[in-house]
Amino acid sequence: MPESPVPPADAPAPDGALIQKTASLARLALDPSEVEHLVPQFARILGSFETLRALDTTGIEPMTRPIELETVQRADEAGPCLDREAALGLAPKRSDEFYAVPKTLEAEG
Amino acid sequence: MSRPTDDVVTGVVSPKTGQRWIPVLGIEVHCQLKTETKLFSQAPYRFGAEPNTRITAVCTAQPGTLPVLNEAAVALAVRAALALGANVANWSKFDRKNYFYCDLPKGYQITQFDQPYCTGGGVTLPSGRFVRLTRIHMEEDAGKAIHDRGPDTLVDLNRAGVPLIEIVSEADLCSAQEAFDYLTSLKETLQFAGASDCDMEKGSLRCDVNISVHRPGEKWGTKVELKNLNSFRNVMAATEFEILRQIEAYESGDPARFPVQETRAFDAGSGRTRTMRSKEDAHDYRYFPEPDLPPLYLSPEFLQAQAEALPESAPNRRQRYVESMGLSEYDAGVLTATPALARWFEETARLCGSPKDAANWISNEVLRALSDPEIEARSLEDLPVGPDGVAELITLVLSGRVNVPGGREVLRAMLKTGKRAGALLSELGLEQVNDEAQLEAWCQEALVGKDKVIADVLAGKDKAVGALVGPVMKASKGKANPQVVTEILLRLIRSGAAS
Numbered sequence: 001m002p003e004s005p006v007p008p009a010d011a012p013a014p015d016g017a018l019i020q021k022t023a024s025l026a027r028l029a030l031d032p033s034e035v036e037h038l039v040p041q042f043a044r045i046l047g048s049f050e051t052l053r054a055l056d057t058t059g060i061e062p063m064t065r066p067i068e069l070e071t072v073q074r075a076d077e078a079g080p081c082l083d084r085e086a087a088l089g090l091a092p093k094r095s096d097e098f099y100a101v102p103k104t105l106e107a108e109g
Numbered sequence: 110m111s112r113p114t115d116d117v118v119t120g121v122v123s124p125k126t127g128q129r130w131i132p133v134l135g136i137e138v139h140c141q142l143k144t145e146t147k148l149f150s151q152a153p154y155r156f157g158a159e160p161n162t163r164i165t166a167v168c169t170a171q172p173g174t175l176p177v178l179n180e181a182a183v184a185l186a187v188r189a190a191l192a193l194g195a196n197v198a199n200w201s202k203f204d205r206k207n208y209f210y211c212d213l214p215k216g217y218q219i220t221q222f223d224q225p226y227c228t229g230g231g232v233t234l235p236s237g238r239f240v241r242l243t244r245i246h247m248e249e250d251a252g253k254a255i256h257d258r259g260p261d262t263l264v265d266l267n268r269a270g271v272p273l274i275e276i277v278s279e280a281d282l283c284s285a286q287e288a289f290d291y292l293t294s295l296k297e298t299l300q301f302a303g304a305s306d307c308d309m310e311k312g313s314l315r316c317d318v319n320i321s322v323h324r325p326g327e328k329w330g331t332k333v334e335l336k337n338l339n340s341f342r343n344v345m346a347a348t349e350f351e352i353l354r355q356i357e358a359y360e361s362g363d364p365a366r367f368p369v370q371e372t373r374a375f376d377a378g379s380g381r382t383r384t385m386r387s388k389e390d391a392h393d394y395r396y397f398p399e400p401d402l403p404p405l406y407l408s409p410e411f412l413q414a415q416a417e418a419l420p421e422s423a424p425n426r427r428q429r430y431v432e433s434m435g436l437s438e439y440d441a442g443v444l445t446a447t448p449a450l451a452r453w454f455e456e457t458a459r460l461c462g463s464p465k466d467a468a469n470w471i472s473n474e475v476l477r478a479l480s481d482p483e484i485e486a487r488s489l490e491d492l493p494v495g496p497d498g499v500a501e502l503i504t505l506v507l508s509g510r511v512n513v514p515g516g517r518e519v520l521r522a523m524l525k526t527g528k529r530a531g532a533l534l535s536e537l538g539l540e541q542v543n544d545e546a547q548l549e550a551w552c553q554e555a556l557v558g559k560d561k562v563i564a565d566v567l568a569g570k571d572k573a574v575g576a577l578v579g580p581v582m583k584a585s586k587g588k589a590n591p592q593v594v595t596e597i598l599l600r601l602i603r604s605g606a607a608s
Contacts, residue, residue, distance in 0.1 A: 025393055027209055062224075069403035071203075076144050076181030079151030084161050087169060097160045098263035101211040103256065 014042035111241070112281045115325040119284065123356050130322045132352045133329055134282035136291060139273050140305045141250070141313035142185040148249045148272035149176030149219065156311040160265040168270040170214035175401050182272035185304045186226060186247050187407065187415045189274055192302035192422065193295075195230025195242060200406045203247075203399040211264050212252040220248035220275075222396045226405065232278075232298065234290045241279040248273050268312070274304075280319065280329075285348035288318060292341050301423045301448050309340055318348055321368070322355045330355060330368060335382060337374040347375035351382050426451055434464035443472045449489050450476075453496050460500030463507065470503055474517060478524045486524070493527030502530035512590050515539035542588045545597075548581075551589065552597045555580045566602045574598045 016035045019042060023030045030038070088094040093101070112133075120129045146153050150167035167174045190197050204222035225246035232240045252269035256262050276295065282288050296307040296314060307314040316338055321330035335351060338344045351373070358366045373382040421429075423445045430441035444454045450471075458467035478484045478492070486492045502523065506516040511534055519533045526533075534540050542548060555577045556563065565573035574595060581594045 022395075025207070025395060065398070065400075065403065070406050071178055071403045073180035073183065074151075074177045076146050076179050077151065078146050078153035079165065081152050081162060082164050082166065082169065084159075084164075087161060087164060090171075093261070095259060095261055095263055098255070098265055099161070099211075100261035100263055103260065103262050104211055104254070 014039060014046060018042075112279070113238070113283065115323075118325075120325065121284070121322070121352050121356065123360060124353070125357065126360055128360070129325060130352070130356045131325055132283060132285075132348075133280045133321045133323070133332075134284075134288050134348065135280035135319040136278045136282065136288060137317045137319070138276040138292070138295060139250075139315040140189070140276060140299055140307060142182050142189075142272040142274060143303065143305050144179055144181045144185065144272055146179055147270035148179055148182050148247070150270050152270065154267060154271050156308075156313075158267055160267060163267040164269070168214075168266055170216075176219060176399075178402065178405065179272060182247065183226075183405070183407075184415055184418075186245070186272075186274050187412065188302045188419050189276075189299055189304035190227040190230065190245055191412075191416050191419055192298050192304070193230040193232065193242060193245070193276075195227045195245060197227050197407060197412055198224065199409075200224070200404050201226040201246075202404045203402045204396045205399050206248075206394045206396055208394055210251070210254075211262055212254045212266075212269065214252070214266065214269065218249060218251065219399055219402070221246035226407070232291055232294045234287060234294060236287075236290070238287075240281045240287075240291050243277045243279050245274050245276050248275060285345045285352065288348050289341050289345045292316060292344060297423045301420060301426075301451075303420050303448070315339075316344060318344060318351075320348060320351050320355070322352055322359070330359065331370050333368050333370070334372045335375060336372055336385065339377075343375055343377055346377070346380055347382055350375075350380060354382065420448070423448075423451070430464070430468075434458065434468075436464060436468050440468045440472055443476070444468060453489050456496035457500045457503070460497055461503040461507070463503065466503050466507065467500070470499060470520070474520050475499060475524075478521070481524075484521075484524050492524060494523045498523055498529060505530055505534065509541060509543065509590060510534065511539055511541050512588070515541065515587055518587075538586070539588060541590050542585055543590060543593065548585075548589055548594060548597055549601070551581045551584045552577075552594065552601055554584065556598070556601060563602050566599065571599060574602070 016032075016039060019035050019038050020030065023035075084097065088097070088099060091099045093099070115131045118131050120131045122129055142148075147168060150165045152163045152165045152168055154163050167176060187197055201221055202224045203219050205217040206220050206222070207217045209216055225244045227245040228243070230242040230245070232242070234240060250268050250271040250273050252264055252266040254262050254264055278291065282291055299305045299314075300307050305313055309315070318335045318338065319332050320335060321332045323330045333351065333355070335347050338347055355368045358368055372385045374385045375382050426445050427438070427441040430436040430444065431438055436444070445451045453475075454467060454471050457471060458464040461467055475489075475492070479486060479488065484492075499520070502516060502520055505511050505519075506513060511519060515534075515537075518537060519530050519539060522528065522533045522537060523530060528536075559577060562573050562576055577598055578591055578594050581598070582589055582591060
């Protein structure tokens with residue numbers, strides 16, 4: 001099983017480094033004053049989860065959303081596709097029939 | 110049922126030290142579900158389609174779009190799970206796996222994280238050993254990034270959003286051969302369940318192997334993930350190489366050389382694995398529940414309906430072919446190589462009424478035609494003749510209208526031209542000659558001067574007459590019924606008419 005999405009009870013309190021790392025994962029550029037501003041905010045948000053964590057939830061089913069809904073499904077029927085020219089025209093750059101992006105080799109050694 | 114203990118595992122003997130090592134393998138398989146459209150959009154995916162022509166606003170992540178789940182993908186995912194004896198959860202949810210890469214326009218992949226739709230189940234290897242599955246979950250595929258054409262990376266989003274199931278095994282496998290066997294059995298199960306084509310060449314089956322080695326009884330070694338394995342043969346070769354590489358690394362005694370937790374790619378050309386460098390944070394996916402999709406509930410009625418719609422498995426078909434159709438185990442194996450072939454055979458057998466003849470004609474003649482350069486068909490679907498055509502031919506042979514060699518010729522012509530057997534029979538002049546007077550005349554001719562054969566037959570050696578069947582067949586231009594010819598020759602000799 002992959003690791004749980006919920007931070008463990010002994011997770012470190014948010015500090016500047018953690019905020020910077022999270023921001024870089026989300027491709028957000030933060031300057032130091034913004035980071036300083038965000039540290040107490042994150043601490044407050046995570047603190048409220050600590051309040052929740054104190055409750056005894058033994059035997060209670062996890063709730064992933066506040067309103068009981070069931071996902072809708074659709075029939076497996078083809079619909080119209082985008083016009084390629086129109087779709088590629090929305091991109092900053094294209095190369096023939098492809099989207100073109102800066103060379104990004106994620107997985108080469 | 111669990112992983113066998115180290116003392117019963119054969120293991121791998123180090124070529125250097127002669128020590129026995131225990132490989133531990135787990136496999137993750139990504140399998141494309143055989144739907145018409147994508148998991149969350151109505152784009153009809155086709156392998157080989159022109160780049161960026163199978164995309165909608167959803168697959169290209171245009172602002173304001175919402176995913177809507179494809180019910181056929183859910184049904185096929187459930188059938189795959191049931192065919193693998195797994196437990197299907199009555200509710201599951203979708204999550205976002207966040208990462209930035211050009212093949213993923215949304216910046217996240219919709220997958221299932223901590224509440225997958227399926228857990229447990231397993232695959233039985235030909236050796237009889239049961240390999241447990243941890244889980245199966247549904248997810249969408251990413252697009253394709255092309256790095257070797259020009260200065261930019263080129264992106265084709267046709268594949269983005271194609272429905273996949275990821276099948277995760279327990280670390281129950283103990284050798285490269287078992288990895289191969291596991292994948293072969295898994296593929297057969299998925300194909301026969303109708304869930305996937307499992308065509309590795311088209312990317313509809315992909316696998317990653319996790320490997321570690323340890324000395325018997327000791328703690329498991331560090332796990333290495335192998336990627337880029339595009340055939341089962343490559344899985345075997347890569348796994349064999351990696352097991353020996355890890356053994357050698359540990360035996361060097363140099364901790365700096367010990368395997369580290371990493372992803373390695375297999376290079377089929379050199380037969381070696383090599384480190385795939387990836388960014389440090391690449392695996393910090395920050396999963397969270399997909400807010401655009403409420404949970405998925407699967408009713409007992411829906412699950413029951415999928416169980417009833419599940420086609421017969423390959424092992425059950427083989428057993429039925431042997432036990433109630435009288436085929437050999439070998440033929441039963443040949444004819445269940447793919448679901449399409451099994452259906453072809455069963456339809457032919459039903460129409461001609463003789464499973465054994467259907468098996469012979471299909472496994473000997475029809476399958477051979479698929480590798481015949483003169484017949485431009487590489488799969489059964491490409492053939493201009495269907496089971497009804499072959500069944501018609503078999504019926505003509507069984508009723509004596511054409512002999513077996515003539516039948517073969519007719520079939521070849523059918524496969525080349527798509528014409529019916531009956532029409533070709535007269536067109537090629539292969540209609541079997543059953544006219545006794547004509548056959549007797551040819552036999553009389555063949556007997557002239559064959560005193561040795563005649564004497565042998567009269568001395569009780571009936572088989573000697575075989576030498577004369579050929580000349581008669583030749584005189585008839587292949588149209589005589591060889592069995593009837595044999596009978597006539599014997600009758601002529603015994604009655605003295607030949608002397």
